[in-house]
Amino acid sequence: xxxxxxxxxxxxxxxxxxxxxxxxxxxxxxxxxxxxxxxxxxxxxxxxxxxxxxxxxxxxxxxxxxxxxxxxxxxxxxxxxxxxxxxxxxxxxxxxxxxxxxxxxxxxxxxxxxxxxxxxxxxxxxxxxxxxxxxxxxxxxxxxxxxxxxxxxxxxxxxxxxxxxxxxxxxxxxxxxxxxxxxxxxxxxxxxxxxxxxxxxxxxxxxxxxxxxxxxxxxxxxxxxxxxxxxxxxxxxxxxxxxxxxxxxxxxxxxxxxxxxxxxxxxxxxxxxxxxxxxxxxxxxxxxxxxxxxxxxxxxxxxxxxxxxxxxxxxxxxxxxxxxxxxxxxxxxxxxxxxxxxxxxxxxxxxxxxxxxxxxxxxxxxxxxxxxxxxxxxxxxxxxx
Amino acid sequence: xxxxxxxxxxxxxxxxxxxxxxxxxxxxxxxxxxxxxxxxxxxxxxxxxxxxxxxxxxxxxxxxxxxxxxxxxxxxxxxxxxxxxxxxxxxxxxxxxxxxxxxxxxxxxxxxxxxxxxxxxxxxxxxxxxxxxxxxxxxxxxxxxxxxxxxxxxxxxxxxxxxxxxxxxxxxxxxxxxxxxxxxxxxxxxxxxxxxxxxxxxxxxxxxxxxxxxxxxxxxxxxxxxxxxxxxxxxxxxxxxxxxxxxxxxxxxxxxxxxxxxxxxxxxxxxxxxxxxxxxxxxxxxxxxxxxxxxxxxxxxxxxxxxxxxxxxxxxxxxxxxxxxxxxxxxxxxxxxxxxxxxxxxxxxxxxxxxxxxxxxxxxxxxxxxxxxxxxxxxxxxxxx
Numbered sequence: 071x072x073x074x075x076x077x078x079x080x081x082x083x084x085x086x087x088x089x090x091x092x093x094x095x096x097x098x099x100x101x102x103x104x105x106x107x108x109x110x111x112x113x114x115x116x117x118x119x120x121x122x123x124x125x126x127x128x129x130x131x132x133x134x135x136x137x138x139x140x141x142x143x144x145x146x147x148x149x150x151x152x153x154x155x156x157x158x159x160x161x162x163x164x165x166x167x168x169x170x171x172x173x174x175x176x177x178x179x180x181x182x183x184x185x186x187x188x189x190x191x192x193x194x195x196x197x198x199x200x201x202x203x204x205x206x207x208x209x210x211x212x213x214x215x216x217x218x219x220x221x222x223x224x225x226x227x228x229x230x231x232x233x234x235x236x237x238x239x240x241x242x243x244x245x246x247x248x249x250x251x252x253x254x255x256x257x258x259x260x261x262x263x264x265x266x267x268x269x270x271x272x273x274x275x276x277x278x279x280x281x282x283x284x285x286x287x288x289x290x291x292x293x294x295x296x297x298x299x300x301x302x303x304x305x306x307x308x309x310x311x312x313x314x315x316x317x318x319x320x321x322x323x324x325x326x327x328x329x330x331x332x333x334x335x336x337x338x339x340x341x342x343x344x345x346x347x348x349x350x351x352x353x354x355x356x357x358x359x360x361x362x363x364x365x366x367x368x369x370x371x372x373x374x375x376x377x378x379x380x381x382x383x384x385x386x387x388x389x390x391x392x393x394x395x396x397x398x399x400x401x402x403x404x405x406x407x408x409x410x411x412x413x414x415x416x417x418x419x420x421x422x423x424x425x426x427x428x429x430x431x432x433x434x435x436x437x438x439x440x441x442x443x444x445x446x447x448x449x450x451x452x453x454x455x
Numbered sequence: 456x457x458x459x460x461x462x463x464x465x466x467x468x469x470x471x472x473x474x475x476x477x478x479x480x481x482x483x484x485x486x487x488x489x490x491x492x493x494x495x496x497x498x499x500x501x502x503x504x505x506x507x508x509x510x511x512x513x514x515x516x517x518x519x520x521x522x523x524x525x526x527x528x529x530x531x532x533x534x535x536x537x538x539x540x541x542x543x544x545x546x547x548x549x550x551x552x553x554x555x556x557x558x559x560x561x562x563x564x565x566x567x568x569x570x571x572x573x574x575x576x577x578x579x580x581x582x583x584x585x586x587x588x589x590x591x592x593x594x595x596x597x598x599x600x601x602x603x604x605x606x607x608x609x610x611x612x613x614x615x616x617x618x619x620x621x622x623x624x625x626x627x628x629x630x631x632x633x634x635x636x637x638x639x640x641x642x643x644x645x646x647x648x649x650x651x652x653x654x655x656x657x658x659x660x661x662x663x664x665x666x667x668x669x670x671x672x673x674x675x676x677x678x679x680x681x682x683x684x685x686x687x688x689x690x691x692x693x694x695x696x697x698x699x700x701x702x703x704x705x706x707x708x709x710x711x712x713x714x715x716x717x718x719x720x721x722x723x724x725x726x727x728x729x730x731x732x733x734x735x736x737x738x739x740x741x742x743x744x745x746x747x748x749x750x751x752x753x754x755x756x757x758x759x760x761x762x763x764x765x766x767x768x769x770x771x772x773x774x775x776x777x778x779x780x781x782x783x784x785x786x787x788x789x790x791x792x793x794x795x796x797x798x799x800x801x802x803x804x805x806x807x808x809x810x811x812x813x814x815x816x817x818x819x820x821x822x823x824x825x826x827x828x829x830x831x832x833x834x835x836x837x838x839x840x
Contacts (some may be wrong), residue, residue: 257695265717273676310642314643325738328650357710
């Protein structure tokens, strides 16, 4: 049943999360880890030539549900405004795949999954994973789906880190890459914000070194971590516009209630997040983000040398968490490596959240870029190479 | 005994914190609260005319100990580089006063003080105080010291908020004011960072609605609050310069240790802070900062109209917590009110911390400004009015 809020003309409609399990994954650390399950969704139809597949990779709090709704729910996928008939990722043309990452908590194997050796959740027995590990797991899924080469890999924020990992390590099986609002490696400030979030979780008496799955969850610590995140996702001026210094009605007797609307908003977002996210996943994923360095210690342009995939980089003016200068570093490295690269800094007020919200401009850029890649392939059989 | 690290040529040497108690203070809320004790220090000598007194007001984590050392300790006062013979606040010329604020935890009456009615710490029975209340308490101290008019009131950050409160409410007894790196009122982003700090404290199981004084203290929550603060006090680029992506030596077995130097730094600063600060004071003071609006809902220029005190506003280019645009709003309001106002945005890389660190440029500005005010007074008897 298509929900009322879904417009059948441009929605992928009701979708179902599927899952794929494979025996084992060799981690960057050398360790062999398995079995690994990835939850994923697909939208649109894979064409006969298997040449129209686009992989969408999600950010820190995302999951496999990128578009449409699940049966019996009204919750739209996290990037629904970008995926569907006629949208940026036009499901009449492209076959779109999105999977929950390794380490996540929405159907893919992560610290909250059952460790087959103990029949208890892994908790901190889960191995430290890297962004490259996450991407290697996705590659298993792509192979499973019978796809030899992806038309594009696209993602923002931590998704963008995955895109850069695809580009650096699997460029032979992608025709293009769209890293959005991301960075080759985290700055100390980015690490610091993640670290404080981790500290907030680990400070929660219920965290118990990660062994909380049979008791109360470290919800308060996780909520604080999420609140810190939300401040960094918005800009000073978008917050000013949204909240001003509005006070909430109905003063309560307790002294440190949320007087200001911005306080109420943060508490609401924090409390909501803990219903759907696992604290240990938050620790593992943020650590993977902090440890990530697409350049592996070399100049990134050297890593990219010889790559034929095309790249489009997008950043946002008011994004101070992943500032434009970091995107420009990606562009510079790509150009130095001789990659056909296009760059756009969108003049948005939304801060880092802009990658989810600037639908019109991003749609324009993505549509045009994908069409060019796809058209070149259709005509020459070589994606414009 | 003067400590070795003290240079007798420009240090105020060994100092002692004093205290002053008065019966009661009428709070903005209407409540009468008392008795109130303020801890304070003074440096230099009050001249016969009592015309050389400068009040220094501290920021969130500051205290009365602004310069010199205490007997048996090597800890320099928090603004020692600015206070002493030949320094910005030249103690050969000026009589410098600094008091711990009402609500604080370093000798002044605050939530950790004993409530005479119960013989137990106030905890959350302490009244909600405002920046104006803090300043009104300081005014009692100034009167107690026999000073009718202050040469200047100076402070950065929350200290700057107090300076604006002095200017808005007690302009008749100050000849000048130097608000540094501050704002007429907090933006939603500034409120949000404080709110997350409060949430971190209140999320700590040891906080127990503020009644922790006989049990374990909410140290982990307070440390997280302080870590958030420290990120906002530095700039992206000063962090990059100080830490880069350096990893600490000696990997420990636990997975979420502080790998990066920036992580170790934050943990160190957080752990250090909890030894010297009270969590409830953190709640009360940050709430006073968030609630403060020097303009009282009117245009600030109207509040200031007719004021004869001179003003110097200082901001710092890389300060993103109290960005320069907020200082410019102060300058604009002062000029619209006809106040003789001078403004300098110092080109510093240190972020908000710059007000503690840019000694050379600030010293130059402050020395010159104070001299002009003082000289005008000495010659005309009217401080250049």
